[in-house]
Amino acid sequence: MSPSTVWLVVVGASVGTYLLKLVGLSVPPQVLQRPLVRRAVELIPAALLAALVAVNVATTEGGLVMDFRLAALAAAAIALALRAPFIVVLVVAGGVGALGYAVAG
Amino acid sequence: MRRPTSERARVVRDGVGLGAAVGLYGVAFGATATAAGLSVWQASVLSLLMFTGASQFALVGVLAAGGGPFAAVGSALLLGTRNTIYGVRLSELLSYRGWWRIAAAHWVIDETTAVTVRENGTQLARLAFVSSGSTLFLFWNLTTVAGAVGAQSFGPVLQAALDSVVPAAFLALLWPRLVRGADLLREQRIVAVAGAGIALALTPVLAPGLQIIVAGLAVLLAIRATPAKGASADPHGSAEGPA
Numbered sequence: 001m002s003p004s005t006v007w008l009v010v011v012g013a014s015v016g017t018y019l020l021k022l023v024g025l026s027v028p029p030q031v032l033q034r035p036l037v038r039r040a041v042e043l044i045p046a047a048l049l050a051a052l053v054a055v056n057v058a059t060t061e062g063g064l065v066m067d068f069r070l071a072a073l074a075a076a077a078i079a080l081a082l083r084a085p086f087i088v089v090l091v092v093a094g095g096v097g098a099l100g101y102a103v104a105g
Numbered sequence: 106m107r108r109p110t111s112e113r114a115r116v117v118r119d120g121v122g123l124g125a126a127v128g129l130y131g132v133a134f135g136a137t138a139t140a141a142g143l144s145v146w147q148a149s150v151l152s153l154l155m156f157t158g159a160s161q162f163a164l165v166g167v168l169a170a171g172g173g174p175f176a177a178v179g180s181a182l183l184l185g186t187r188n189t190i191y192g193v194r195l196s197e198l199l200s201y202r203g204w205w206r207i208a209a210a211h212w213v214i215d216e217t218t219a220v221t222v223r224e225n226g227t228q229l230a231r232l233a234f235v236s237s238g239s240t241l242f243l244f245w246n247l248t249t250v251a252g253a254v255g256a257q258s259f260g261p262v263l264q265a266a267l268d269s270v271v272p273a274a275f276l277a278l279l280w281p282r283l284v285r286g287a288d289l290l291r292e293q294r295i296v297a298v299a300g301a302g303i304a305l306a307l308t309p310v311l312a313p314g315l316q317i318i319v320a321g322l323a324v325l326l327a328i329r330a331t332p333a334k335g336a337s338a339d340p341h342g343s344a345e346g347p348a
Binding site for chain 1: 127128129143144147151155159160163164166170171173174177180182183186191192196201206209210211213214226254262265266267268269270271272273274277278280283288292293294295299300301303304305308309313315316318320323325328329336
């Protein structure tokens with residue numbers, strides 16, 4: 001992707017995400033109270049975030065792989081289950097990932 | 106009438122503390138963005154103008170995987186719909202009008218929503234929103250630059266750490282939706298497992314980034330096809346959590 005296309009993506013997506021924020025502050029609350037809309041907006045992030053976890057932890061260049069990232073994710077899950085703060089979760093994941101990479105390559 | 110100083114101080118302290126804690130996340134974003142091929146400028150402008158972590162990570166993640174512009178923009182926008190719901194929750198509480206509303210919209214994200222909805226009354230809510238929003242905005246942008254510049258000297262071990270931090274950050278965002286007390290808990294869990302499964306299954310066949318969008322859209326179709334049962338009328342269940 002050329003640098004100018006990346007710039008278009010950066011600015012275009014930024015304008016779009018800003019408008020999504022502004023719409024929320026501006027529309028009458030009733031619009032988003034419709035059950036179908038509410039369920040969709042409530043549930044879609046779970047699908048997207050889970051998809052992003054899976055793709056970032058277990059794929060490389062279009063192929064499925066298992067490596068140090070899986071150990072790091074397991075460690076992060078344990079930290080989350082123990083109610084560790086966000087920053088601790090990230091440090092734990094980074095530390096285990098680096099260790100796993102150094103040990104297993 | 107002004108609230109007692111101690112109460113105002115508590116609200117500001119919470120907001121500032123939250124802003125400082127997100128610093129590491131900003132470093133990770135800056136580093137991930139440059140590792141994905143963005144320039145330091147592009148990473149910084151993204152943090153300035155988009156200012157919503159999950160969408161930013163999704164966008165650079167798609168670019169890193171070689172995805173096209175529409176997949177990159179699409180995944181950022183789909184994740185950005187969260188902030189629309191937050192705005193609806195906050196609008197009455199903050200009651201900003203005119204230009205103030207246009208300015209405030211930029212700071213409507215997971216963290217500011219989480220600290221603002223805890224407060225009673227417009228005065229404290231605004232204080233919580235502005236103190237957390239301004240601190241987060243400052244830290245997020247400074248640490249993005251630091252991470253983007255610093256990543257250029259990353260060796261393979263630090264790169265491995267970074268590769269491990271990104272999925273962990275997404276998991277941390279997902280987590281509050283999957284634990285007891287979340288709104289639509291059962292559906293959230295089903296949807297998360299399905300989303301991950303669909304994305305992995307489609308990874309070998311679809312262009313990078315599209316599998317994430319398809320996972321989101323598949324859920325949308327499933328919701329349309331199933332009747333709403335047990336849907337809570339309370340829209341505030343599952344929004345705690347960072348970025």
